Amino acid sequence: MSRPGFVLSVDAQTPPLVVFQGEKVLLERLPAGASVLYPPDALPGIRSVDAQIDRALAKPVDSEPLKALLHPETRVTIVFDDLSQPLTARSAPDVRQRVIERVLELAAVAGVDDVELIAATGLRRRLTAQDLRAVLGDRVFASFSPDRLRSHDSEATNDLVEVGRSADGTPIEINSRVVSSDLVISVRLASAVGNEGAPAVVTKLASAATARALNSPLAVAQGSADAYGALVDQIGDTARVFTIDVTLSPEPTGPGTAFLSKREREWSVTDRALSAGLQAASRLLPSRKRVGLSQISGIGFGVTSVVAGRPSSVHPLTEAFLTQQQVGQVDTPADIALFGIPNPGGIGTTLNPVTAAALGLGQVFNGSTSAPVVRKGGTAIFYHPLANWFHPLHHPAYVDFFAEALATTTDSGRLSAEFEGKFASDPWYRHLYQTSFAHHALHPFHAWYSAAPAIEHLGDVIFVGGNLESTRRMGFKAATTLNDALEMASDSVGLSPSITYVHGAPVTISEVS
Incomplete structure (x- = not known):
């Protein structure tokens, strides 16, 4: 049994907190009074x-x-x-x-x-x-x-x-x-x-x-x-x-990243030295206080359990085990929720803006069936660059979905009615899917549909560090810093909003108890 999750109230003594932003790590100082939802400590991978x-x-x-x-x-x-x-x-x-x-x-x-x-x-x-x-x-x-x-x-x-x-x-x-x-x-x-x-x-x-x-x-x-x-x-x-x-369960793959799995107030002298190294490196990089995960040891995944048998019986056991390890609870939904979005390992390519948005809004925000951590009409602030880049081999349909379909509408119903059939029947997309390792032409549509419930629930969606063209095309807003994002959100949530940072997303699942 690992340590349970808890909610930390940010004060003047709270150190900068780790926030994942694509392939990079950001050390962010949150406003006093904000809440930080820490997940339960990850179980170590089993050895046998x-x-x-x-x-x-x-x-x-x-x-x-x-x-x-x-x-x-x-x-x-x-x-x-x-x-x-x-x-x-x-x-x-x-x-x-x-x-x-x-x-x-x-x-x-x-x-x-x-x-x-x-x-x-x-x-x-x-x-x-x-x-x-x-x-x-x-x-x-x-x-x-x-x-x-x-x-x-x-x-x-x-x-x-x-x-x-x-x-x-x-x-x-x-x-x-x-x-x-x-x-x-x-x-x-x-x-x-x-x-x-x-x-x-x-x-x-x-x-x-x-x-x-x-x-x-x-x-x-x-x-x-x-x-x-x-x-x-x-x-x-x-x-x-x-x-x-x-x-x-996520786990560091080397000594250079061990501190990323700890709670910041528990960092050792060595951990703080590594943190200082991140800050020193950030001064040499174009982006502030960030360093590529590829420049340090990286984060992998450890095996925490193996269960076999009848699917309908195994799945509830798997869900219960993951819930115990990942779900953190807050008492009331916040006006603003903050999420970091790392690029998952093993998918073979950097996240394109549509996939990143779907991951943030679909998996991070809407991953739980319980009440979401941000209130109806509230604001979700995500950290991801949303680089306007698509893999030339894997994402041909994504390019046209982004440039043509989303330029016309971001409404899932209209996308389905006006564009889905055209993409699905296109022989060139089908050829690339069957012979050239491309995603199917329907894949970007279904990725976008997975984000629709969160988009409908929220009043504003803001990406810190997000590419301006990408965010506008998808109907979101881009901010350079967290302070900029909070200023943008003030029009809908006021000048003194309640803020909850879901630490460790997208592995952490947040819900209101």
């Missing part, structure tokens, strides 16, 4: 990961042991998270590799010879050979690539099968290999409260048309999550689904 994996497979929740489910004639498909979830280690094997290798060993002992591996990429880009090696390791990659290892293709009509219909009659299509399997083993990483749970097997293995039918603003309003849950049950009619959930 392989032993924990073996225990989870041997004693699963509401399921027979995995060994008992494997027979020579069993048709097995292993689906695993792509790089939208971070690599857990930069030098040691990634935990997905360790889990999958153990599963394959059990399958080999049982005489199973019909095994395929599918990266559950959904509308995200397909994984390159280098990506697959990073996740699975050389041995698994060499044994299964290319014939029995691939990324899901949401446009491959010959590799999809209809399993039902949506509310408007749209065919619901799922990866045919998954539907035809006797046993589907889902290897999932969970680093934040609010992950998809059991329906993730479907959402990341569906066709683009299915994703569009069940993720449009109208479908979400009508409860598409229930539809996905029903599809999981339908798959269960033909295939047994066995999930392996691995929970993650």
